[in-house]
Ligand SMILES: O=C(O)[C@@H](CO)OP(=O)(O)O
């Protein structure tokens with residue numbers, strides 16, 4: 001321990017707060033004896049994978065229409081606090097192992113992954129604050145200087161919007177901008193242009209959960225055509241400058257062995273052909289969850305067909321879980337992993353999963369959830385891990401923009417040291 005720096009945990013406070021859908025989630029504050037404090041808020045998904053760590057909700061609570069999360073707060077107060085008080089916040093691995101052991105289940109169902117993650121992240125933030133170090137540098141060290149390419153979800157469908165669009169996320173990727181700040185400007189210009197294109201076509205410009213527009217459309221291809229027009233009308237080259245990415249969220253489309261989209265049921269092989277045709281016709285650089293979470297065989301085929309042309313990202317498939325990622329590596333499935341802290345529930349396990357991917361040639365995209373908070377930890381995590389990619393929504397809702405603004409601040413703070421991932425080939429392959 002540094003002289004005069006007391007980083008032992010003195011107390012932890014937990015409370016129920018609201019997420020960006022107005023539903024309850026939790027935050028924790030970790031107080032250290034030396035005076036430093038760390039606050040962390042936990043997000044909540046809508047298109048959650050079945051293999052995610054367990055988000056503990058009351059279920060029978062009458063608060064907020066039965067969607068309270070009070071039990072997770074009580075678990076922090078009654079079980080986590082007595083165990084963690086006195087531990088050294090600088091020993092993140094020990095803290096997280098203690099939390100995992102205290103829970104004792106395979107999927108964090110006893111304490112709740114939300115309860116565990118809030119404390120895990122608040123501890124890291126308190127430690128960084130005690131050292132007077134920004135979180136990205138505390139977690140990443142001196143090489144934490146790469147700003148991620150943003151995958152910006154500008155048309156929302158699926159479980160994130162009430163429109164008729166099947167694919168959950170249509171993203172723009174300002175791949176070849178010179179800096180993160182420029183990339184953000186390109187993205188916001190295309191977003192403004194998209195609004196104009198939708199209005200010209202008489203389509204609605206209301207937004208979905210992640211802040212992208214959510215118009216009713218004739219097909220998934222219509223969304224891609226509209227995006228191509230928006231990119232070009234904003235003055236950018238679609239492909240070289242601003243590419244496209246998808247999160248199909250295909251688990252949500254999978255019923256009785258068939259994929260349901262564009263108003264009809266399709267076989268797994270037809271789904272592969274469909275995705276290949278989209279890659280042939282549009283400058284798509286990344287496809288997330290193109291197939292369902294347990295359709296490993298078709299995933300393998302898809303990887304053989306497209307894996308050397310585009311980034312194939314496992315979200316519901318891998319759920320930030322090293323065991324599931326190991327299986328994917330062994331089978332040759334996918335080449336990229338979506339990273340969501342609350343899918344696995346501790347900072348340490350998240351970092352281990354990213355590392356496992358890296359050692360096996362899998363890229364990582366650090367991701368938000370559809371139900372977010374103003375917490376900006378994922379911005380710091382993306383820089384700390386040199387992941388080179390972040391997925392944090394559109395340009396119209398402040399819980400998303402908070403992450404972009406944090407990245408602007410990090411880029412400014414790094415000054416000459418800052419490097420934009422897109423400029424050094426760290427973005428989507
Ligand atoms: O599917 C996804 O990738 C996420 C975030 O975009 O959505 P959700 O948080 O609803 O799982």
Ligand SMILES: [Mg+2]
Pocket residue numbers: 247249288289315316338
């Ligand atoms: Mg997803």
